[in-house]
Amino acid sequence: MIQITFPDGSIKAFEPPVTGEDVARSISEGLARNAVAMEVDGRLVDLYWTIDEDARVRLITVKDPEALKILRHSAAHVMAQAILRLYPDAKLTIGPVVEGGFYYDIDMEPLSEDDFPKIEAEIAKIVKEKIPIRRQEVSKQKAKEFYRDEPYKLEMIEDLPDGTISFYNQGEFTDLCRGPHLPHTGFVKAIKLMKVSGAYWRADQSKAQLQRVYGTAFFNKKELDEYLHFLEEAKRRNHRKIGEAQDLFSFHDEAPGMAFIHPKGMVVWNMLLDYWRVEHQAAGYVETKTPIILKRVLWERSGHWENYRENMYTTAVDDEEYAIKPMNCPGGMLLYRSRHHSYRELPIRAAEIGLVHRHELSGVLSGLFRVRAFHQDDAHLFMMPDQIQKEILDLLRLEERIYHTFGLGFHLELSTRPEKSIGTDEQWEQATEGLRSALEAYGQPYQVNEGDGAFYGPKIDFHIRDALGRTWQCGTIQLDMSLPERFDLTYVDRDNERRRPIMIHRTVYGSIERFMGILVEHFAGKFPLWMAPVQAVLLPINDELVGYAREINGVLSQAGLRTEVDDRSESLNKKIREAQLQNIPLMLTIGAKEKEAGTLAVRTLDGKVKYGVSREAFIEAVTDHVRQRKLELDLFE
RNA sequence: GCCACCGUAGCUCAGUUGGCAGAGCAGCUGAUUCGUAAUCAGCAGGUCCGCGGUUCGAAUCCGCGCGGUGGCUCCA
Incomplete structure (x- = not known):
């Protein structure tokens, strides 16, 4: 007889050889019916595997992951x-x-x-x-x-x-x-x-x-x-469909893989960047801008000409070769080198909303998610080695704040030195340890991808999780040991010696275009009030009330709200239906009662209507909601 | 770039075995003046993605090109 131990610690004796099916049947017919495999001493095997000595057995049923x-x-x-x-x-x-x-x-x-x-x-x-x-x-x-x-x-x-x-x-x-x-x-x-x-x-x-x-x-x-x-x-939320239906952006055959952002899309875009600037200003960043077209010699120096040329658009001007930038960093290097830097200035946090072009293969293009021209919310951070941990920790917290504002969760992945890489063991050790200790101090669990880093340094990636549970890689923090070397970047230390700064590239949104696409799908086109292209539409019940509606519209616009009047000679039902389909968060029906009382009737996207709201109360509720960048449309709760 | 599929009005789509290109929505005009998800009528709207071929005849069949969608990372 052999003894089989079950996960709950109970032990049962069997005449060997015995299969998982025999074991299951000895417990119950139902278990025998639902068992698909088993784990014998930690090894996953078929249900028909024969056991002929003492073992720990866990039956795997259709319920097990x-x-x-x-x-x-x-x-x-x-x-x-x-x-x-x-x-x-x-x-x-x-x-x-x-x-x-x-x-x-x-x-x-x-x-x-x-x-x-x-x-x-x-x-x-x-x-x-x-x-x-x-x-x-x-x-x-x-x-x-x-x-x-x-x-x-x-x-x-x-x-x-x-x-x-x-x-x-x-x-x-x-x-x-x-x-x-x-x-x-x-x-x-x-x-x-x-x-x-x-x-x-x-x-x-x-x-x-x-x-x-x-x-x-x-x-x-x-x-x-x-x-x-x-x-x-997921298909219903497809940003390409919603983007067209809500008039946010478009694509044209004449520029494959390059988005045209429409006026309504530009509102979302600007709100994204307004918010971004608020957070970055508070986090001690300065903003810069570098040219889009730069001479070949720069790309040779940065290594892109050798390693990234397939993806670069090139052009010739006055018999000289130029490339359209696929990344912002080489330009950022020139900017740093434009004058001497003292250790007292460090860390320098130089952000840039940079327009980059990359010649992606035609077959991989996909709406705003994979394009050939996009804006990166890039930043180059220059620092001394002992500042790495604090800078990374601050960055982790900054990214967390920003993602949470959109209701996006995320997880972190640390990628370490790949086989093919530059730099010394000491440099890699110091750099990777900087990232690792920041992650430890941050305190959230993270996954390690050994050997998955860039050839020029280790990195941390943010994988955000949207409302459907899908994950997207957006933010990244990359330590770069190559470019400061190639561009001979220095700062003057307190002992008057020139030293090499540590450089970090990082993004939060990643690509503004792509992030916008992710948000369209995350919110299913129902942007929170602070980002909504049109925050409220005024719906006069009949044509006589159009003038009054325009008057109110003027008041609301003056107060900084994005509002429109639907002045067509259509039925109220139709105007409401269309505003609903456009996902306009607030609808203000303007009838004789509102005109007489000087109040507003506010309908929210969920179909709830609140009557008799004073203009002042409405403006205050909306501006307060927008100031807090709230996600729920709980205006009067 | 490679594979499969797709490309007809601004949008969504129909268009038999090759035989005069259609509908709904949107737009324009007029009527209607409406209290919380589509008022009615009329009008206008086309290089059927482009080029070439087969055919008496091509949106339809064939070839090439352009563009789009999904995939091309997951290793018994």
Whole structure:
């Protein structure tokens, strides 16, 4: 008899060999039905794994977080099986689980989404058959024989360490796989193919182009529907649609990847920057501006000509080569060098809303999220080594303040020295330690990405989280050990020696264009009052009241509110409907009663109406709300 | 750049097997003067993304180009 210990500490004896299914069934039929795999002494294995000695066992059921990955991995196999049934000549490569689902890269004729129904029908058959999925272990030699006509699988086996190699079988389908997998294909009920795209074998453009088929799977239809609903909601909030509907910005064929910001979009833009300036002024920043077009020699000195030229637009003026800046830093270096600096001035915090151009590949452009021309809320901080920790800590707090104003959460990631890098071990040690100790002092948890830093220094990235729970990398803090060297930046220390300052590049919004796009989606087009392009629209009930509405509009404008009069000869219902669809936070209906009493009837976007508000009370409530940059539209609560 | 899909009025879209280019909304004009999510009527609006080809005939089929959407990082 062997003893099996469960997570709750209880122990049960079994006659070996025993499988996870036996163990589950000995507890309850329900558990046996819902168990998909198990953990034996900390190792995740199939439910049919046989245990023949004492072990600690945790059964994984459909409720456990690990189960979803197992399901999706099996789902990838089921999809591959269906595709092989329909396209017998297809050659399988890899089929991993990814965030939101799985994919399988297959060497086959090009697929389109029109092919999905028949593949899904075949998948449904496989699921209905509840085909047992079983593991099989063979020698490397036998594995190679089995795959003698499968070039990709052979290549993968070559890369595996010697020893036994595991396969998984389900009916006529066999795939090289580490596992674990579900007990049978019947669990893959809620599966949906999502999209298809080209991908290269080993992500190498010189290698074969494969069909990457994406799918997602859940344990039940309800969760799948919820996920599809989430995708619908994200689609509904798409900033490109909202941007057009609310007249914020546009794109034109004549300038692909470069946004035209409309008057209403410019209000949002200016509010973003007004706020940014308030915070940066308080944090001891100065603002600068550097040219957009600079001579080639500068880019050679900065290293961009060598390392970044593919992404740079160039031009010739008077027989001399120039480049349109893809980054602000080289210009910032010249600015720093324009005179001597004393240690007494440090730290210098020089911000710049810099317009940069980067020639991104046409296929990666995407609304405001990925453009070829954008404004960075850049800043270059110059300091002495012993000031690093405090500067970084202040920066972490500044970024936190700003993100919280928009109701955005975030998490932090620290990236350390990559293999290919410049600088000495001591420099890296000091720089990374500066970032790390600031993060420790800041006190929030952070993730470390070893070797993910830039070649010129370590960095901290901010990944903000929007209202739908999606994350976006916006802010970044990068320590740069290269440019101060290349541009021979110095300051005069108290001992009258010239020393090299430490330099940090950083952003908060990242790209203003992109941040605006993120906010459009985060707020679903319903900007908080302080950012709203139009804060209140006045709706005269009939044409006789238009004059009075204009009079009120003048008063509100004078008080600094952004208001408009809807003076069309349309019904009140229609004017309200359109104001609602434009997500204008406040609607002021102007009727005879309001004119007589000299008060306002205020409707908020949630449909609530408050009557009899005095002009003064309204102006005060709005200006107060705006001054505090509140997010909730709780004007009179 | 590569793969799949897409491009028809300002917007959203319809347009059978190739046979005279349509609707709703928006716009303009007129009527209506309305109390919290679409009043009615009329008018106007087109290089069917561009270029070339096939055809008696192309929005429709073919090729090239331009632009857009999704993907091209996740490694049994």
